Amino acid sequence: MASGANGQGVGAGALLAILRDGRARTRGELARLTGLSRSTVTQRLDGLIDQRWVVAGEDSISSGGRPAGVFAFNGGARAVFAADLGATHARLAVLDLSMNVLAERAAELPVEQGPERTLCQVADVLSDLLATTGLDPAQVCGVGVGLPGPVEHGSGRPVNPPIMPGWDGFAVPEWLQGRLGAPVLVDNDVNIMALGEHWAAGPAVDPLIYVKIGTGIGSGIVSGGRLHRGAQGAAGDVGHIRVTGSLAPCRCGNAGCLEAVAGGASMAAALRAAGIEAAGSRDVVALMRAGDLTATRLVRQAGREVGAVMASIVNFFNPSVIVLGGDVAEAGEQVLAGVRETIYSRSLPLATQHLAIRASELGDRAGIVGAAVMVAEHVLAPSAIDRQIAG
Amino acid sequence: MASGANGQGVGAGALLAILRDGRARTRGELARLTGLSRSTVTQRLDGLIDQRWVVAGEDSISSGGRPAGVFAFNGGARAVFAADLGATHARLAVLDLSMNVLAERAAELPVEQGPERTLCQVADVLSDLLATTGLDPAQVCGVGVGLPGPVEHGSGRPVNPPIMPGWDGFAVPEWLQGRLGAPVLVDNDVNIMALGEHWAAGPAVDPLIYVKIGTGIGSGIVSGGRLHRGAQGAAGDVGHIRVTGSLAPCRCGNAGCLEAVAGGASMAAALRAAGIEAAGSRDVVALMRAGDLTATRLVRQAGREVGAVMASIVNFFNPSVIVLGGDVAEAGEQVLAGVRETIYSRSLPLATQHLAIRASELGDRAGIVGAAVMVAEHVLAPSAIDRQIAG
Numbered sequence: 001m002a003s004g005a006n007g008q009g010v011g012a013g014a015l016l017a018i019l020r021d022g023r024a025r026t027r028g029e030l031a032r033l034t035g036l037s038r039s040t041v042t043q044r045l046d047g048l049i050d051q052r053w054v055v056a057g058e059d060s061i062s063s064g065g066r067p068a069g070v071f072a073f074n075g076g077a078r079a080v081f082a083a084d085l086g087a088t089h090a091r092l093a094v095l096d097l098s099m100n101v102l103a104e105r106a107a108e109l110p111v112e113q114g115p116e117r118t119l120c121q122v123a124d125v126l127s128d129l130l131a132t133t134g135l136d137p138a139q140v141c142g143v144g145v146g147l148p149g150p151v152e153h154g155s156g157r158p159v160n161p162p163i164m165p166g167w168d169g170f171a172v173p174e175w176l177q178g179r180l181g182a183p184v185l186v187d188n189d190v191n192i193m194a195l196g197e198h199w200a201a202g203p204a205v206d207p208l209i210y211v212k213i214g215t216g217i218g219s220g221i222v223s224g225g226r227l228h229r230g231a232q233g234a235a236g237d238v239g240h241i242r243v244t245g246s247l248a249p250c251r252c253g254n255a256g257c258l259e260a261v262a263g264g265a266s267m268a269a270a271l272r273a274a275g276i277e278a279a280g281s282r283d284v285v286a287l288m289r290a291g292d293l294t295a296t297r298l299v300r301q302a303g304r305e306v307g308a309v310m311a312s313i314v315n316f317f318n319p320s321v322i323v324l325g326g327d328v329a330e331a332g333e334q335v336l337a338g339v340r341e342t343i344y345s346r347s348l349p350l351a352t353q354h355l356a357i358r359a360s361e362l363g364d365r366a367g368i369v370g371a372a373v374m375v376a377e378h379v380l381a382p383s384a385i386d387r388q389i390a391g
Numbered sequence: 392m393a394s395g396a397n398g399q400g401v402g403a404g405a406l407l408a409i410l411r412d413g414r415a416r417t418r419g420e421l422a423r424l425t426g427l428s429r430s431t432v433t434q435r436l437d438g439l440i441d442q443r444w445v446v447a448g449e450d451s452i453s454s455g456g457r458p459a460g461v462f463a464f465n466g467g468a469r470a471v472f473a474a475d476l477g478a479t480h481a482r483l484a485v486l487d488l489s490m491n492v493l494a495e496r497a498a499e500l501p502v503e504q505g506p507e508r509t510l511c512q513v514a515d516v517l518s519d520l521l522a523t524t525g526l527d528p529a530q531v532c533g534v535g536v537g538l539p540g541p542v543e544h545g546s547g548r549p550v551n552p553p554i555m556p557g558w559d560g561f562a563v564p565e566w567l568q569g570r571l572g573a574p575v576l577v578d579n580d581v582n583i584m585a586l587g588e589h590w591a592a593g594p595a596v597d598p599l600i601y602v603k604i605g606t607g608i609g610s611g612i613v614s615g616g617r618l619h620r621g622a623q624g625a626a627g628d629v630g631h632i633r634v635t636g637s638l639a640p641c642r643c644g645n646a647g648c649l650e651a652v653a654g655g656a657s658m659a660a661a662l663r664a665a666g667i668e669a670a671g672s673r674d675v676v677a678l679m680r681a682g683d684l685t686a687t688r689l690v691r692q693a694g695r696e697v698g699a700v701m702a703s704i705v706n707f708f709n710p711s712v713i714v715l716g717g718d719v720a721e722a723g724e725q726v727l728a729g730v731r732e733t734i735y736s737r738s739l740p741l742a743t744q745h746l747a748i749r750a751s752e753l754g755d756r757a758g759i760v761g762a763a764v765m766v767a768e769h770v771l772a773p774s775a776i777d778r779q780i781a782g
Contacts, residue, residue: 206622207621207622228598234706312633312700346633353623
């Protein structure tokens with residue numbers, strides 16, 4: 001998007017991209033930043049104001065003695081539907097394009113009901129939420145959905161999702177668009193959480209790796225401001241990396257996977273083997289919070305195992321930050337301590353000197369924020385804005 | 392580089408970027424591809440022809456019954472100096488911008504002589520080579536240099552290079568530009584080899600990981616057509632990833648690093664411990680080629696160790712291809728077999744289904760081709776071309 005000194009190629013979309021940081025700017029500032037003439041800036045701002053992407057501020061700031069109007073991104077002009085679906089629970093929300101949550105609801109919503117029943121409920125709740133905001137359905141510019149399984153990037157359809165019976169190949173975007181009347185973008189839940197955390201951390205924090213430790217373990221990678229998906233869209237699957245000294249069988253068919261020693265399901269199984277009742281990751285966390293020593297030791301050791309895997313990835317990828325999220329990781333400092341302990345002892349000093357390893361900033365809102373970010377990137381892409389204003 | 396339907400923002404540089412694939416195209420084809428009007432295409436082509444970036448072909452192809460001139464990228468109009476420096480040897484070359492090697496020389500050139508003596512010889516050899524091509528120094532549009540150590544991306548200066556005494560912080564670009572009169576770009580040798588292999592494989596092969604197994608072990612990562620450098624420029628350092636079941640001391644100060652069990656220097660040490668004379672990686676390779684069983688077993692096992700590390704990285708990064716280069720890897724099929732054996736048994740089927748694991752295509756030319764690619768990307772960047780033609 002870098003412009004020549006003559007502003008060639010700087011359309012209204014590029015102007016809006018500058019304003020998206022939230023700072024209001026004068027015509028003169030925008031002319032300087034883009035190389036466009038003031039008259040062209042004015043013309044492009046008119047188009048953006050016309051479409052309500054930009055508001056002319058009431059404020060004026062002094063510029064060479066003359067008061068000059070300022071212009072700002074109007075994040076509140078449009079709304080986004082966001083749905084973050086887990087195996088049994090979902091978080092649904094309406095946000096604006098500045099990522100303010102206008103309404104939200106957590107709901108019990110098992111995906112094993114199949115796609116139509118689940119998505120029907122999703123659409124109903126989202127419509128209810130919109131009504132509470134007083135916004136008009138025409139203001140909804142897109143729908144972002146995170147699903148707990150692999151999603152084909154081009155089509156937005158689930159691909160052999162292990163815990164979503166009936167969803168394989170289901171046309172989620174088309175189905176939901178038919179119900180909600182806005183374009184629908186779908187991705188894997190861990191990917192959208194990574195996007196959400198990257199948005200919260202700010203664009204300078206890059207590359208970012210988000211690791212979710214819940215029932216299973218997965219990660220999402222943001223590099224150069226975009227999701228790194230890999231050649232087959234399979235990138236980030238750290239849960240099935242082999243760890244040292246374990247032959248624990250894994251649900252993937254291999255043995256010794258990280259998930260099989262450090263995932264919430266495996267810890268619950270280990271507790272049961274020790275005669276302690278625990279059905280899943282939430283019970284493990286509850287036991288640890290209640291001071292159960294076996295659970296606490298298990299969680300700490302899980303942190304070390306995750307750290308051992310991430311230490312290799314730090315050497316390879318040199319991230320700026322590793323964000324830990326999910327039930328187990330958010331339960332307290334035991335996981336974080338274990339991860340840090342191992343990474344700092346094993347990775348290269350150059351790669352860890354400025355590396356931040358920290359808990360999720362957004363917690364269980366990471367998914368809905370990420371889903372809204374995904375929609376915003378699509379709707380506010382400079383070429384999309386240029387097309388809209390030219391049309 | 393996507394254009395709006397009206398060709399807004401498509402400058403001469405964007406037109407040249409389309410032609411860089413080597414295919415000649417008519418004005419009509421270029422107008423269709425860019426959305427520009429034919430008259431604008433003609434005007435931009437005139438500028439490109441004027442600067443000799445484009446040639447009008449003699450050929451004509453039928454288009455609606457009328458013969459139409461074709462236009463092609465003129466890769467031969469400029470030359471690039473390329474220098475790939477190893478610890479003791481260097482490869483120096485003159486290439487054109489279509490990556491044709493016009494002249495090259497391998498030279499003994501120990502970097503431990505220090506920067507000024509070494510770079511003096513580099514400049515002399517490059518000037519000699521240029522003279523043999525009959526090209527004029529004014530045609531040299533840039534110099535690409537690979538160094539056997541870490542290089543700060545912004546400045547092109549070595550940063551604490553372990554095997555390059557006297558080079559720390561030395562202003563390599565400024566020094567060489569003073570001697571050769573063209574802009575100089577410097578990067579780590581493994582990074583430029585990765586760029587070279589990515590060029591040879593073609594843009595569709597992405598992401599690509601190039602692993603160099605020589606005295607030490609390192610890797611270069613190309614993703615989205617660009618080098619992935621990481622937050623501190625330390626990405627790709629796979630040689631110091633901890634491997635299972637080893638406590639072998641490593642020159643980095645840690646123990647059990649991949650390089651300490653699978654690098655050429657460590658294998659030579661293992662051979663010496665078994666009473667077999669071997670000074671370095673080249674001797675290991677020579678022994679293996681001569682049928683020495685101990686050397687052959689060591690190399691095969693080294694392949695397995697590299698494979699174990701790369702198996703984790705395949706799950707995390709989902710590359711399209713892993714290219715193996717360097718003395719040891721290029722010595723035969725033992726390394727390749729070991730790497731494949733381990734990756735296919737440990738990584739996820741989705742990530743390995745289409746994964747290619749193969750030997751370097753360019754061999755010891757990967758560095759000079761990559762250095763020339765680095766210069767070409769810089770010189771032919773659309774914004775650089777736009778500026779040149781506007782000026």
